[in-house]
Amino acid sequence: MAEQSRLSFYIQKGIKEMAKSIRGRNEGSISKRPNGKWRAQLSLNGKRISFGSTSKEECQVWLRKMLNNLDRGMDYEGGKTNLKDYLALWLESNQTTLRPKTAYQYAQIIRLHIIPYLGEIILKDLRQSRVEQFYGELLKAGVGTRTIRLTHSVLHRALEKALGYGLILSNPAHGAALPRRNQTEMSVLDESQVSLFLVAAHSSQHEALYHLAVITGMRQAELLGLKWSDLQWISGTLHVRRQVQHVPGQGWSFIEPKTRAGRRAVELGEGSLQALRLHLERQELQKMIMGQRWKENNLIFPSSVGTPLNPSNLRMDFNRVLDHAGIPRVRFHDLRHTAASLMLNHGIPVIVVSKILGHSKPSVTLDIYGHLYHEMQTEAAQIMDRLVTPIEVDLLETASNPIHNIH
Numbered sequence: 463m464a465e466q467s468r469l470s471f472y473i474q475k476g477i478k479e480m481a482k483s484i485r486g487r488n489e490g491s492i493s494k495r496p497n498g499k500w501r502a503q504l505s506l507n508g509k510r511i512s513f514g515s516t517s518k519e520e521c522q523v524w525l526r527k528m529l530n531n532l533d534r535g536m537d538y539e540g541g542k543t544n545l546k547d548y549l550a551l552w553l554e555s556n557q558t559t560l561r562p563k564t565a566y567q568y569a570q571i572i573r574l575h576i577i578p579y580l581g582e583i584i585l586k587d588l589r590q591s592r593v594e595q596f597y598g599e600l601l602k603a604g605v606g607t608r609t610i611r612l613t614h615s616v617l618h619r620a621l622e623k624a625l626g627y628g629l630i631l632s633n634p635a636h637g638a639a640l641p642r643r644n645q646t647e648m649s650v651l652d653e654s655q656v657s658l659f660l661v662a663a664h665s666s667q668h669e670a671l672y673h674l675a676v677i678t679g680m681r682q683a684e685l686l687g688l689k690w691s692d693l694q695w696i697s698g699t700l701h702v703r704r705q706v707q708h709v710p711g712q713g714w715s716f717i718e719p720k721t722r723a724g725r726r727a728v729e730l731g732e733g734s735l736q737a738l739r740l741h742l743e744r745q746e747l748q749k750m751i752m753g754q755r756w757k758e759n760n761l762i763f764p765s766s767v768g769t770p771l772n773p774s775n776l777r778m779d780f781n782r783v784l785d786h787a788g789i790p791r792v793r794f795h796d797l798r799h800t801a802a803s804l805m806l807n808h809g810i811p812v813i814v815v816s817k818i819l820g821h822s823k824p825s826v827t828l829d830i831y832g833h834l835y836h837e838m839q840t841e842a843a844q845i846m847d848r849l850v851t852p853i854e855v856d857l858l859e860t861a862s863n864p865i866h867n868i869h
Contacts (some may be wrong), residue, residue: 469626490525492518528628533573545588546581548629552620562709563844568616575600575613579755585629593617593638603771605640649792666779668711669739671763672797678728679801682794683707687716688762688772693738698730702820706770714770725822738762802831 475485475594490504495514495519502513502521514522546835549572557565579596580588600610618635625633656676663669670687684707703725704716719725730738741762748766749756756770765771766783784791805815 488551490529491594492521494527503823510570526565527626530760543585543629544581545583545585546577548585548624549581549620552623561707561710562715563707565610565778566709566712571609571613573615574610575605576617585624588621588634590634590636590638591663592636597638597640601641610641616637625869642795648799648802649790649796651789651792653804655787655789656800656804659783659789662783666784667744668763668776668779671776672735672780672783673737674734675797676801676804677730679798679805680728681705681820682773682776684719684724684820686761686763686773688759690742690762691760693762695735698732698735700728700730702726702728708770708773719820721815721820721822723822726817726820728818751839758841799831802827806831 486548488503492500492502494500498519499514499516499559500521502515502525504512505523510738511519514520515524528564553565553569553572554802555849556568560568566669579599580592583592588654597610597614600613601607605613614635618633619632621633624630641814660669660673660676663672666672674680675682675685678700680702684702686706688700688702689704692703693699696702704718707715707717709715745764752767755767759770761768761770763771765775773782781791781795802815802819812827813824816824819827
C-alpha cells in the first residue's frame with residue numbers, strides 16, 4: 463500500500479509539473495470553475511480562447527484538437543478566407559467519406575444556394591443573424607422548406623468542421639432559426655384504390671414491382687436494387703441488401719442501405735411469390751428476345767436490356783397505370799406510405815411495421831405515421847366500450863337481484 467501511495471504521489475506530481483510546463487509554453491490550460499464546471503483556455507494570436515464543459519475529459523479532447531490544428535498550421539489567420547473557397551476545400555476533403563450521390567447533392571446545394579448569398583463573406587465574419595437572414599432570403603426566392611433545411615444541414619456540417627480546425631470561434635449556423643416545416647398530408651391510396659391500381663397494373667411489365675411496393679413498402683431504390691439471389695423461394699424471404707443509385711455524370715452504382723436496419727429480411731406471402739414467378743418467366747422470355755444485347759446483372763426489376771431501370775421511365779409507366787385505374791396521380795414513394803397505412807390500420811404492431819419498412823426504430827415510424835392512430839381512435843373507443851360494458855351490466859344485475867347473493 464505504501465508503494466502504491468508513493469507511486470500515486472509521483473504521478474500526481476508529474477502531472478502538475480507537466481501542466482505548468484504546458485502553461486509556461488502558452489499551450490493552454492484546464493481549470494475547474496467555482497460552479498463545478500471545467501474550462502479549457504488557449505492563447506492564439508493575442509486572443510484568449512476558451513471552451514467550457516461539465517466534463518474535464520471533453521476539455522482535454524478540445525485542447526488536444528486545438529493544439530493539433532495549430533501544429534498543422536491552421537489558425538484564425540486562416541479565417542481570412544471566404545466561405546466560397548472554404549466550402550470548396552471542405553467538399554473536396556470529404557469526397558472519400560460521403561456517398562457519391564450525397565457528395566453530388568452537397569455540391570449542388572453549395573453551388574445553387576449557399577455561394578450566391580454567402581460565398582463572398584469572410585469565414586470568421588459570418589454571424590448567426592446573417593445565417594438566419596440567408597434562410598429568409600431563400601424562402602422569399604421560392605426555395606422549398608425542405609431544401610432550406612437541407613441547406614442548413616450542409617452549412618452546419620461544414621462550419622462545424624471549420625470550428626474543429628480552429629478557423630472560427632463558434633458555429634454561426636448552430637441554433638439558427640429555420641422556417642417551419644410544411645405540414646403537407648402524404649398521399650395514401652385506400653383499399654379500393656389499391657385494388658383498382660393492381661388490376662390496372664396487369665397491362666404493365668412492372669406489375670410485380672408495383673405489387674411488391676404495395677405489399678412491402680420498399681423504397682424505389684431498394685426495389686430496383688433487388689437481385690434474384692436475394693430471394694429464397696422455399697422460405698419466401700426477400701433480403702434487402704443494396705440500393706441502386708444514379709449520380710449525374712457518374713452513372714449507376716449499387717450501394718448498401720444507409721442504416722443497419724435498412725439491411726433486412728422481408729417475409730412474402732404466396733400471392734407475392736406467385737407474382738414474382740410470373741415475372742421471372744416474362745424476364746426469361748425477354749432475355750431470349752434481346753439475345754446478346756441483354757446485360758446480365760441478375761436484377762429482379764431491370765430495364766428491357768438488363769441494366770438498372772431508369773426511374774424516369776418507371777414514373778411514366780406508373781402514371782399511365784394510375785390514369786388507367788382512374789386514380790389521381792401520386793408519387794411512387796406514396797406506395798410506401800400506402801403499405802404502412804394498410805398495415806397499421808389492420809392492427810399489425812408498429813414494431814413489426816417498423817422492421818418491414820427498414821426504419822431504425824419504431825419511434826421513427828410513429829413520427830411519420832402517428833396521425834393514423836388519431837384516425838383509429840373512434841374504432842378504439844368502440845372496442846373499449848364492447849370490452850367494458852358487459853362487466854358493468856353484470857355488476858348492476860347482481861346488485862339489483864338478491865337471488866344472486868344467496869350463493
